[in-house]
Each structure stands twice: as structure tokens, then as C-alpha cells.
Amino acid sequence: MRGDAVDFAGRTIPASLIRDLLTDQLDQRGLRISGAHLSGQLDLSDVAVARPVVLRDCTAERPVLLDRARFASLDLSGLVAPSLSAPWLRLDHYLLVQDARLTSEDGWALDLAEADVGGHVSLRGSRLSGVEHALHAPKLRTGSQLHLAEVRADGTVFLDGARLGGNLRCDGATFTATGVALLGVDMQVEDNVYLRRGFRARTGSDRLAAVRIRGSRIGGQLVLRDCRLTGQRALDVKHVKTGKEILLSPEALDGGVELDGLTYVGVPRDASVDEWLDLLATRTPTYASQPYLQLAAAHQAAGNERDVRRTRIAQQRDLIRRGRLTRWGRLWHRVTGATVGYGYRPALALVWLVGTLLAAVVLVAAVAGPAGLVRSCSTVEQVGHALNAVTPLAKPEGVKCQVLTTTGLGRFVVVSTWVLQLLAWAFATLFVAGFTGLVRKTT
Structure with a gap:
């Protein structure tokens, strides 16, 4: 059993014999045994042998x-x-x-x-x-x-x-x-x-x-x-x-x-x-x-x-x-998501800006104009007045059109154009902020 492989084909050998063989003088090829039934406990704790062991x-x-x-x-x-x-x-x-x-x-x-x-x-x-x-x-x-x-x-x-x-x-x-x-x-x-x-x-x-x-x-x-x-x-x-x-x-x-x-x-x-x-x-x-x-x-x-x-x-x-957001933080994220895609789709703000301008045109040219609330203005001038009222740009001089505020509808149109102007400014600002990455979040 020293060096040569031995097949016991299921025969029983005492487990203590394995330890004895390892601690005795061992062939360079080590110990090689197969098919053995080991009676008792095989305890090789602390055995140190610089040889291969095959069981x-x-x-x-x-x-x-x-x-x-x-x-x-x-x-x-x-x-x-x-x-x-x-x-x-x-x-x-x-x-x-x-x-x-x-x-x-x-x-x-x-x-x-x-x-x-x-x-x-x-x-x-x-x-x-x-x-x-x-x-x-x-x-x-x-x-x-x-x-x-x-x-x-x-x-x-x-x-x-x-x-x-x-x-x-x-x-x-x-x-x-x-x-x-x-x-x-x-x-x-x-x-x-x-x-x-x-x-x-x-x-x-x-x-x-x-x-x-x-x-x-x-x-x-x-x-x-x-x-x-x-x-x-x-x-x-x-x-x-x-x-x-x-x-x-x-x-x-x-x-x-x-x-x-x-x-x-x-x-x-x-x-x-x-x-x-x-x-x-x-x-x-x-x-x-x-x-x-x-x-x-x-x-x-x-x-x-x-x-x-x-x-x-x-x-x-x-x-x-x-995420752990405050109520206002959650609201701000929803707004930036809807308007500029959280800063990754700034073109959305332009879409909202165009929608705001169209709403102003509808109020002035399609609501106030036919109701006779716009004085001395053609349809083209009414459109120009609506765009001028809400667009976030410098106001030109010599504006001819004016919406009459003597009726409730007239006052509603004027107040609505003020609100639309604020929205237009907001969408323009969000576009610039989104385009430059100011509202992008990494949290």
C-alpha cells in the first residue's frame, strides 16, 4: 500500500491503519487506496506528510x-x-x-x-x-x-x-x-x-x-x-x-x-x-x-x-x-417631469410654451374678438395682441388693440392673459434651465 494503488473492493480495514501508514515511512508516490470500508473513525488531524493521499x-x-x-x-x-x-x-x-x-x-x-x-x-x-x-x-x-x-x-x-x-x-x-x-x-x-x-x-x-x-x-x-x-x-x-x-x-x-x-x-x-x-x-x-x-x-x-x-x-x-421627498419636493419633481422631462427633455418646455401662446390667441381672437370686446383691431392684429400679451419678450410701442373690461367676460380674458404670461415665462425659464442642466437630478 506504500506507493502502489490498492483496491479493497469493499473489504473492511481499520481506519487507524490509514494514520499508521501515513506516519510511517511513506513511498514518494504517497498513499493510494480505493474501495475500502473503514471501521472506526478515520482521524488524520495534525498529520503532516509531503506526499499525495488518495482514498x-x-x-x-x-x-x-x-x-x-x-x-x-x-x-x-x-x-x-x-x-x-x-x-x-x-x-x-x-x-x-x-x-x-x-x-x-x-x-x-x-x-x-x-x-x-x-x-x-x-x-x-x-x-x-x-x-x-x-x-x-x-x-x-x-x-x-x-x-x-x-x-x-x-x-x-x-x-x-x-x-x-x-x-x-x-x-x-x-x-x-x-x-x-x-x-x-x-x-x-x-x-x-x-x-x-x-x-x-x-x-x-x-x-x-x-x-x-x-x-x-x-x-x-x-x-x-x-x-x-x-x-x-x-x-x-x-x-x-x-x-x-x-x-x-x-x-x-x-x-x-x-x-x-x-x-x-x-x-x-x-x-x-x-x-x-x-x-x-x-x-x-x-x-x-x-x-x-x-x-x-x-x-x-x-x-x-x-x-x-x-x-x-x-x-x-x-x-x-x-424616494424620500418632501411634499414640495415631490411636486417640483412632477412639474419638471411634465415640462422638461426632469431636465433631460427640455424641448417639452417649448411645447408647453407654444400651447400657452395658442391659448392666448384663442382667448383674444376666438373669444373676445367675436364678442366685440377688442376695440379697432383686425383679426391679424388680435392675434398679434394675444402673442404680445403673453410672450416673455420686450413689449413693442404703439399697441392698437385693447380688450374692454366693462363686462365680466372681458375681465376674465384680461386676467387669463396675465396668468398665461406667467406660465409663458415659467416655461421659457424651464427650457433654459433644462437645456443647461440646472434641473437635472442625481439624487
Whole structure:
């Protein structure tokens, strides 16, 4: 058994024999055993051997203990055991726990807290079931990728503070928990985070998100494609920073989403601008300006000016609906929205100005004129008088027309022209302010 691979084909050997072999003089090729049934408890805690250890397709009656152990590499693929405890494990190369079956009735199925692996970690195809955590790996460090593809986890996959030197791959995995299904607050992932190809995460909590990676730093892409996140809150990526694009389809989210503080490079993919704006307005718990500003900045960098305006207008509408505004602040936003599109459509003020002038013409030429209330004026002069009365320009000399105020209708027309003049001045001012950006809001 020293160096050569030995297949026990299901025969039972004492678990203590493994420790004896590792602490005895060991071949350079390490220890390689497969198909063994281990009686008793396999306890390799504090064992330090600079050799590879392979225990494939083995079955253990009791939890396997690897606390503070150190090996060149470790392959426990196919392991069937109540649990695997390996906090502070140190490996020079890789850790394989593929197609394993770990079911704990009183703790964590797999504990890799503060483990340090020089290469990659692969749990591909494993079935993990824990009372609280299926995988407990806070501050796990890897030199390369963490493979969780096709893992079935009943309990939280806990990766808070992990430092991964490559990708986090969860392709085809299914995580289910009463709390957060995938919890990775303050992770650092050098490359991409892949939640795709049938990935499923479900939480039974009304408060916690199915996937919560708040505050994480991702060097590459955040990919949520062909996946399903289910819960009252499906996804929490607050204050996550990615070095490249984010690929997220709103259809992947069966629940709300936390996006405040999320930053990314480029325009979000897998969703149209309309879908993103609907996501921000209807699927986020509260109003926040940053997601809108980030989206607008992405389209600004891409040269999509039309989408920039749409995004900023949508932000202001959401601010009115859910933001913390005073009554007067809300009224002002409604006015600027209707008149200049919150400063992003100043031409609207010109439309209102033209409408004001037309209203004045109707009052003077179509109401006061036929009623005989305009003295010594032709129809053309009446139109000129109406425009002169309300337009925000200097008044010319020698005005001939005058509206008689001896009747109630005459007084109404005159007072109405005063009101229209104020409105005309207001619309002209709003146009100038909107054109120069004075009423644009970034709150």
C-alpha cells in the first residue's frame, strides 16, 4: 500500500491503519487506496506528510477528521461518510471530493473553514446535507478554481470571506436551504462567478436572499444565465464589484433583488434596457439612485445617449414613487417631469410654451374678438395682441388693440392673459434651465 494503488473492493480495514501508514515511512508516490470500508473513525488531524493521499470510493462509519492536516494533495472522491471535517487543512496542490455522499445529522456535512489549497478544489457531483451548512468554508483559500458543478446541497453553501484564485463554478448545481442557499459575503474571486447551465438556488426564508454575495470582489464576469433563484428575495449583490460585464436575465429571478452598490464594466447583457429599468423599479425593495447611475454610466460609455436619458428619467420617476421627498419636493419633481422631462427633455418646455401662446390667441381672437370686446383691431392684429400679451419678450410701442373690461367676460380674458404670461415665462425659464442642466437630478 506504500506507493502502489490498492483496491479493497469493499473489504473492511481499520481506519487507524490509514494514520499508521501515513506516519510511517511513506513511498514518494504517497498513499493510494480505493474501495475500502473503514471501521472506526478515520482521524488524520495534525498529520503532516509531503506526499499525495488518495482514498477513493471509501466508506466511513464515523465522521472523517482532517483538522490541521497537511498533504501534497488529497483525493477523497466517492467518499461516503456522515461528514468530513477539515478546517485549517493545508494542501500544496489540489483537493478532490467529487461524487461524495456526506450527510450530517448534527452539524456541517463538509467543513473547509480557513483551509488553504495551492491549486483547485473540486466537489463536482457531490451530495452534501447538513443541519445548518452543507458546505462550511469561510476564508477558504485556493490558488485556482472552486468547482461546485452539479453539487446537490441541502443546507447553506457558506463561503464568506473566501479567496479564490480562479473561477467559482456552480454549473448545474442545486442549493436548497431554510436560510441563504449560497452565502458568500466579502468573497474575492480572481476570475468569473458562474451560476448557470441549470443552476438552482432556493431559500425558505422571507428575509434572506437565495444567493447573497454582498460586498464581494469579482475580477471577471458575474454570470447568471439559464438559472433559477427562488425566494422572497432571490439575489443580493449589494456593493459587489466586478471587473467585467454582468450577465443577468430578470427571468432567472423568482423574487426580489438587491442591487444597490453593484458596479460592473460595460452594458449589462442578457437583458434589454426596458427589462433592467423594470427590474430596478419593481423588484428592488427600496429606491436607490446608484443602480440607475451605474446603468446610465455604462450606456454613456457605450455612446447610447438615448438609453442614458431613458435611464435617468426612469430614476426620477422611481424617486417620486418611492424616494424620500418632501411634499414640495415631490411636486417640483412632477412639474419638471411634465415640462422638461426632469431636465433631460427640455424641448417639452417649448411645447408647453407654444400651447400657452395658442391659448392666448384663442382667448383674444376666438373669444373676445367675436364678442366685440377688442376695440379697432383686425383679426391679424388680435392675434398679434394675444402673442404680445403673453410672450416673455420686450413689449413693442404703439399697441392698437385693447380688450374692454366693462363686462365680466372681458375681465376674465384680461386676467387669463396675465396668468398665461406667467406660465409663458415659467416655461421659457424651464427650457433654459433644462437645456443647461440646472434641473437635472442625481439624487
